[in-house]
Amino acid sequence: MNFSEVFKQSNQLCKISPDGKYLATCVQYRLVVxxxxxxxxxxxxxxxxxxxHMEWSSDSLFILCAMYKRGLVQVWSxxxxxxxxxxxxxxxxxxxxxxxPDGRHIxxxxxxxxxxxxxxxxxxxxxxxxxxxxxxxxxDFSADGRYMALVERRDCKDxxxxxxxxxxxxxxxxxxxxxxxxxxxxxxxxxxxxxxxSCLEYKMLLYSLDGRLLSTYSAYxxxxxxxxxxxxxxxxxxxxxxxDEKVRILNHITWKKLIxxxxxxxxxxxxxxxxxxxxxxxxxxxxxxxVHQIAMGSSLFNTKSNYEITSLPVxxxxxxxxxxxxxxxxxISAIAFSADNRYLATKxxxxxxxxxxxxxxxxxxxxxxxxxxxxxxxxxxxxxPRLALCTGNNKIYMWSPAGCISVKVxxxxxxxxxxxxxxxxxxxxxxxxxxxxxxxxxxTDEEK
Amino acid sequence: MPESSYEDISTIYCYSTMxxxxxxxxSTMPLLPVSPYSGPSDFCTENNISECMLYIxxxxxxxxxxxxxxxxxxxxxxxxxxxxNGMYDLLQLQRRTMGMVEELEVEQLKVSSDLHxxxxxxxxxxxxxxxxxxxxxxxxxxERQLEINVKSLQSCLKNEKEEVQKLQNIIASRATQYNHxxxxxxxxxxxxxxxxxxxxxxxxxxxxxxxVLNYVGRSDGRRSQWKTVKTDARHESEMYxxxxxxxxxxQKELMLENAELRKVLQQMKREMVxxxxxxxxxxxxxxxxxxxxxxxxxxxxxSSEMSCEHAREKLTNSIRQQWRKLKHHVENLxxxxxxxxxxxxxxxxxxxxxVHQDEMERLKMEIQQCKDFIQTQQQLLQQQLNTPCxxxxxxVLNDCYMLEEKERLKEEWKTFEExxxxxxxxRRSFTEAAIRLGHERKMFEEDRATWLKHQFLNMxxxxxxxxxxxxxxxxxxxxxxxxxxxxxxxx
Numbered sequence: 013m014n015f016s017e018v019f020k021q022s023n024q025l026c027k028i029s030p031d032g033k034y035l036a037t038c039v040q041y042r043l044v045v046x047x048x049x050x051x052x053x054x055x056x057x058x059x060x061x062x063x064x065h066m067e068w069s070s071d072s073l074f075i076l077c078a079m080y081k082r083g084l085v086q087v088w089s090x091x092x093x094x095x096x097x098x099x100x101x102x103x104x105x106x107x108x109x110x111x112x113p114d115g116r117h118i119x120x121x122x123x124x125x126x127x128x129x130x131x132x133x134x135x136x137x138x139x140x141x142x143x144x145x146x147x148x149x150x151x152d153f154s155a156d157g158r159y160m161a162l163v164e165r166r167d168c169k170d171x172x173x174x175x176x177x178x179x180x181x182x183x184x185x186x187x188x189x190x191x192x193x194x195x196x197x198x199x200x201x202x203x204x205x206x207x208x209x210s211c212l213e214y215k216m217l218l219y220s221l222d223g224r225l226l227s228t229y230s231a232y233x234x235x236x237x238x239x240x241x242x243x244x245x246x247x248x249x250x251x252x253x254x255x256d257e258k259v260r261i262l263n264h265i266t267w268k269k270l271i272x273x274x275x276x277x278x279x280x281x282x283x284x285x286x287x288x289x290x291x292x293x294x295x296x297x298x299x300x301x302x303v304h305q306i307a308m309g310s311s312l313f314n315t316k317s318n319y320e321i322t323s324l325p326v327x328x329x330x331x332x333x334x335x336x337x338x339x340x341x342x343x344i345s346a347i348a349f350s351a352d353n354r355y356l357a358t359k360x361x362x363x364x365x366x367x368x369x370x371x372x373x374x375x376x377x378x379x380x381x382x383x384x385x386x387x388x389x390x391x392x393x394x395x396x397p398r399l400a401l402c403t404g405n406n407k408i409y410m411w412s413p414a415g416c417i418s419v420k421v422x423x424x425x426x427x428x429x430x431x432x433x434x435x436x437x438x439x440x441x442x443x444x445x446x447x448x449x450x451x452x453x454x455x456t457d458e459e460k
Numbered sequence: 461m462p463e464s465s466y467e468d469i470s471t472i473y474c475y476s477t478m479x480x481x482x483x484x485x486x487s488t489m490p491l492l493p494v495s496p497y498s499g500p501s502d503f504c505t506e507n508n509i510s511e512c513m514l515y516i517x518x519x520x521x522x523x524x525x526x527x528x529x530x531x532x533x534x535x536x537x538x539x540x541x542x543x544x545n546g547m548y549d550l551l552q553l554q555r556r557t558m559g560m561v562e563e564l565e566v567e568q569l570k571v572s573s574d575l576h577x578x579x580x581x582x583x584x585x586x587x588x589x590x591x592x593x594x595x596x597x598x599x600x601x602x603e604r605q606l607e608i609n610v611k612s613l614q615s616c617l618k619n620e621k622e623e624v625q626k627l628q629n630i631i632a633s634r635a636t637q638y639n640h641x642x643x644x645x646x647x648x649x650x651x652x653x654x655x656x657x658x659x660x661x662x663x664x665x666x667x668x669x670x671x672v673l674n675y676v677g678r679s680d681g682r683r684s685q686w687k688t689v690k691t692d693a694r695h696e697s698e699m700y701x702x703x704x705x706x707x708x709x710x711q712k713e714l715m716l717e718n719a720e721l722r723k724v725l726q727q728m729k730r731e732m733v734x735x736x737x738x739x740x741x742x743x744x745x746x747x748x749x750x751x752x753x754x755x756x757x758x759x760x761x762x763s764s765e766m767s768c769e770h771a772r773e774k775l776t777n778s779i780r781q782q783w784r785k786l787k788h789h790v791e792n793l794x795x796x797x798x799x800x801x802x803x804x805x806x807x808x809x810x811x812x813x814x815v816h817q818d819e820m821e822r823l824k825m826e827i828q829q830c831k832d833f834i835q836t837q838q839q840l841l842q843q844q845l846n847t848p849c850x851x852x853x854x855x856v857l858n859d860c861y862m863l864e865e866k867e868r869l870k871e872e873w874k875t876f877e878e879x880x881x882x883x884x885x886x887r888r889s890f891t892e893a894a895i896r897l898g899h900e901r902k903m904f905e906e907d908r909a910t911w912l913k914h915q916f917l918n919m920x921x922x923x924x925x926x927x928x929x930x931x932x933x934x935x936x937x938x939x940x941x942x943x944x945x946x947x948x949x950x951x
Contacts, residue, residue, distance in 0.1 A: 074676075089676075097672040103660050104668060116678055126653050129668075133676045158702075168643040176695045179687055183695055191639070203706040221703050234631065265714075 015422045016051055016451040019044075024431060025063060026449050029072040032436040034090070036075055037449060038063040043077055043088060048435065051451065057088045060098075065108070069115030070157065074133075076118060078109035085109050085118060087133070099131055112177055113157025128162070130180055139180045145170070147210075149195030153177065154202035159221070161196045161205050172196060172207060174223065184223035190215060194238075199247040204264070206250055208238045211339075216241075216252055218267055227267035231260055236340075242347040242356075249353075249372065253344025257360050261375075271375050275344070275360040275368060280325040284377035287319040287416045289384050289409070317384070317407060319416045328363050328382065348390065350397045355413075357390055357399055367401060369411060381411060389431040395438035402429040408443060408452065423450055513538060516546075525549050722772075725779055732782040736789060 025038035028048065035046045041062050045055040061079040068075055078085045083106040087097040105123025112119060118131045125146040130139040143164045144150055150163040157177060164171040170193035174184040192210040199206065204226065209215040214237030218226040229252075231237075236255035243250055249270070250262040259273040279286060333340040342362040349356050355378060356370040364386035371378040381387075383403045390401035399411045406427050409418045421427045421443060427450065433442040441452040504512040517527035525546050527539075797813040 087672075095673050095676075097670070099670045100668065102668040103663060104657075114678070116676065124653055124656065126657050131670050133672065134678050135675060138670075158698075165646075168646050176699075178695070179691065181687065181692060181695050183699060201706055203703055221699055234628075 013419055013455065014453045016453070018423050018425065018427060018445075018448045018450045019051075020447060021444065021449045022062070022447055023064065024444050025066045026433070026442060026444055027066060027068055028433065028435055028442065029068050030070055030436070031072040034072065035442070035451075036066060036068065038066050038077070043075060045075070045090065048440070048451075055088075055090060055093055057093075059086050060084055067109075067111055069111050070113055071115045074111075074115060076109065076111055078106065078120075080106050080108075085120060087118070097133065101129070110151075112160070113153045114177060117177075117180075119151070141173075141175075143171075145193065147192075147194045149197065152196050152198050152205075154198040155200050156202050159183070159198070159202065161198060163193050163196055163207075165193075172205070172219065172223075174205075174221070186219075186223045188217055189228075190217065195241065197241055197243060199243050199250075199264075200245055201247040204247070206241060206243070208241055208252075211236045211238060211255060213237055214254060216250075216262075218250075229262060229267065229269070231269070232256070236343070239343045239345055239361075240347050242349055244349045244353050244356075244372070245351055246353045249349075251347045251349070251356060251358075253347045253358060255340070255343035257343055257362070259344050259347060259356075259358050259370075261372075273356075273358070273368075273370055273377075275328075275358070275363065277328050277330050277363075278325055279328060279377070279380060282324070282377050283374075284324075284379055286322045286324065286326045286380045286382065287411070288322045288382045289317050289418060290320050291317040291384055316420075317418050319381075319418060322382075326380070326382075328366050328380070331362050331364060333362055346390070348392055350392045350399070351394050352397055354397055355392075355399075357392065359387055359390070365403075367399075367411075369399065378413070379411065379416075381409070381416060383409070388429075391432050391434055393438040394434055394436055398438070400432050400434065400441055402432050402443070404428055404430055408432065408441070421450065421452070509538075520546050520550075523550075523553070722775065725775060729775070729779050729782055732779075732786050736782070736785055 019037065020039045021037045022040050023038060027036050028034070029036065033048055034054065035048050035051070037044050037046070041059045043055075043057040043059060043063065043066065044053055045057075046053055057075075057077075059077045059079065061082045061084065063077045064080045065078040066075060073090055075088045075090070076085060077088070083101040083104070085099040085101075085106070087099075089095040099118065099120065101120055101122060104126065106120055107123050107125065108121040110119050111117070112130070116133045118133070120129045120131065121127075121144060122129065125144050128141040128144045128151075130141065132138070141162060141164075143166050145163040145165040147163055151160065153160050160175045160177050162173045162175065164173055170188045170190050172184075172186060172188055172193075173182055175181065176183050188207055190207070190209040191213050194208055194210040196205055196207045198204070203221050205219045205221070207217045207219065209217075214230050214232055214235075216229040216238065218229075220226050231252075231254065238252055238254050240253040241251070242253075248264050250264070250267075251259055252262065253259045257275045259275075261270045261273070262268065263270040331341070333342045340361075341364070343360070344358050345361045346359040347356065348358075349372075354372055356372055358368045358370065360366070360368070365383045367381040367383070367387050367390055368377065369379040369381070370376065381401070383401075385403040385405055388402055388404045390399055392399050397413060401409050401411070403409070406429065407418050407420050408429055409416065421429060427443070427445050427448060429443045430446060431444045433444070435441070439454055441454065443450050443452055521527055526542055527546075794813075797816070801813065
């Protein structure tokens with residue numbers, strides 16, 4: 013593993029272009045575009061204010077920079093650096109801004125979710141979509157970019173509108189039987205839309221592309237319900253994580269529960285391998301504490317860590333959440349499938365230091381990673397069954413079926429890894445710190 | 461009056477007729493006063509003889525006996541005979557009475573002992589009754605308590621259920637209340653939003669707008685089209701096409717999966733039939749063959765009607781049947797194996813499970829090793845076969861190898877020939893030498909013989925000795941000569 017040098021970034025705004033050639037970062041009000049391999053600066057753009065959101069267009073030709081406070085969106089072109097485009101929402105305010113899948117329209121959501129304005133870069137047309145709902149995930153584009161599902165709320169009732177992204181034609185508009193629809197997500201094959209209710213009620217609705225209700229699933233009532241949802245890349249499975257610390261997998265043929273994955277505090281007999289991160293602090297004698305050593309700094313804080321395989325039964329450290337507050341830190345908050353559909357990684361909020369990896373072929377627990385600090389971010393390699401995770405310290409951790417490694421980020425100064433992004437080819441990683449970023453180039457074969 | 465005789469008779473009579481019941485006399489009736497003699501009775505004195513006589517006569521007459529006196533002119537004279545008779549009658553009476561008394565006393569004893577027994581048993585029974593009554597009371601008490609317990613628990617349960625129901629109702633009512641309030645607030649919020657929208661739209665200063673240098677072409681290069689009914693229809697049709705494609709793909713996958721599973725099931729069925737049939741006895745063989753025939757027939761049927769539900773059901777039913785049989789069979793084997801283990805019998809055909817398993821493991825390992833070996837052999841063979849890439853070069857190569865070999869062989873042959881010739885020559889020379897040696901030896905012997913003869917004819921004893929020594933010396937010199945003369949002869 014090679015680490016690049018450290019660059020500045022602000023707001024965790026750092027994105028790799030969809031074609032994998034460029035890396036765009038925002039530093040305060042500047043937009044810096046670099047080449048991914050050489051990390052040389054190719055373009056430098058200056059925006060009018062501190063950038064709050066930055067996004068590549070799908071064809072990697074344009075970059076959108078949104079400044080919510082000013083209500084401005086600026087679009088930059090890589091091909092023609094002198095081209096400029098500025099969208100001013102005026103007094104109506106701006107809360108979110110994103111590209112459409114064809115890379116030629118920008119959807120701006122105004123303050124208070126009054127409406128969604130669709131600006132076109134090809135012509136003068138402007139479309140307005142009324143009554144968008146302010147919820148967890150109110151808008152989703154299908155994977156092929158042809159359809160958009162939008163959650164609307166009129167007269168205290170939830171609706172879903174399906175638009176054709178080609179010309180923003182309203183294809184279907186139907187009411188949903190939910191109390192408070194909280195999110196929608198297309199299946200990767202673009203034929204099924206999953207819609208789920210807020211956490212006050214466990215309800216998952218599955219709609220076909222043409223608006224028919226295919227199935228409803230509700231595991232239990234009264235207790236807090238769905239916390240996270242993920243489709244498997246083949247659209248075979250829908251994983252639902254809930255506040256009762258379980259993940260339920262629905263199958264795409266009957267839309268009934270296939271299996272339930274529990275996250276117990278004690279892991280007993282199973283075929284799982286439990287990796288525990290063990291930190292070894294270097295032993296320093298008193299005579300070593302010279303001024304020179306402290307000035308060097310690195311050796312004192314050079315805690316090495318590696319993984320030990322602990323034998324079952326294992327007690328997973330549990331943090332009891334405060335029951336008096338809303339949105340308790342309990343339940344499955346993050347689910348991710350690996351690219352080959354084989355593995356599922358889950359994180360249970362009241363076991364924040366552990367990450368659970370499940371084998372979807374065997375439908376059982378494959379591995380549990382126990383870290384020394386709460387897991388902040390975990391992402392699967394887009395090509396191989398390899399998982400990268402970070403816990404906010406200066407190491408990145410990787411799991412694959414062959415084993416687990418922990419690698420210290422070899423850069424100058426301290427670097428606390430807060431989030432990770434994979435390059436589309438699976439050969440490199442972008443590590444984001446608080447206001448720094450660095451790239452990690454992986455060798456083609458590794459793992460212990 | 462002979463009082464002493466009275467005394468004697470009465471005492472004797474008293475003691476002889478002392479009833480045995482005297483010992484048990486406390487609860488019985490008071491006996492007749494047959495008391496031991498207690499001194500002369502002062503009933504009759506000389507003064508009141510006639511009154512006594514009269515009294516005794518009266519008593520006797522009340523007992524039905526004649527009087528003991530007769531009346532002579534107003535003077536009562538004692539009739540001795542009648543008095544004695546009377547006495548005798550009284551004694552008889554007494555004896556009879558005593559007998560009756562005895563009998564009565566015996567009967568009374570019996571009755572009293574019976575009564576005693578009865579009383580004992582009745583007391584025992586009373587005790588038992590008491591005990592069982594107590595037990596009964598205790599059990600009743602316990603039952604009552606348990607019933608009370610059950611009732612209380614049931615009431616608790618009912619209360620809990622009611623509470624749960626109440627809480628659920630409360631939650632439901634609160635939820636509706638919150639929903640209602642939320643809706644009210646939402647409506648108000650919507651009104652605010654619309655008002656805000658209106659106000660913002662009316663304001664002229666900060667307008668919405670996009671400022672772009674030039675418009676960019678669409679990503680797919682085409683021009684955008686007008687929205688007409690046709691485009692709407694086109695969108696609909698595209699959507700349905702997508703859905704149909706997806707369904708088609710799905711169905712194909714399911715069909716493939718189905719076919720695979722069906723194949724696997726059939727294979728399993730065949731294997732199960734195969735496993736089960738050799739183990740059956742000859743009686744069942746016929747049935748088995750029948751069955752396999754049936755199976756074969758049905759297999760054919762099934763392969764032709766792949767999607768028929770009937771065939772599917774038949775297949776699953778037959779698999780279930782076979783599986784049941786196999787399960788029974790395996791269970792039987794297990795039982796036998798366990799029995800064998802318990803009984804420590806290792807029969808001919810049955811070996812204990814552990815041994816069997818070990819054997820199996822060993823055989824499996826052997827099989828694996830053989831397979832690996834075969835694989836490596838195959839690989840090597842493959843390599844061997846792969847190296848001659850095409851026929852011509854192979855032939856040429858072969859020829860080259862052959863030439864090399866031929867050359868080498870020729871050379872070797874040459875050397876062999878040379879050596880052979882050398883050996884022949886040497887052999888010839890050796891034989892010639894040997895022949896010569898023979899000749900010379902013969903000549904030497906002849907010479908020797910003549911010389912000896914000569915000497916012998918011309919000498920004495922001492923000369924003999926001198927000659928002997930000379931002979932020895934001459935032998936030696938002759939040998940030397942021989943030796944020296946040997947090589948002179950041409951080879």
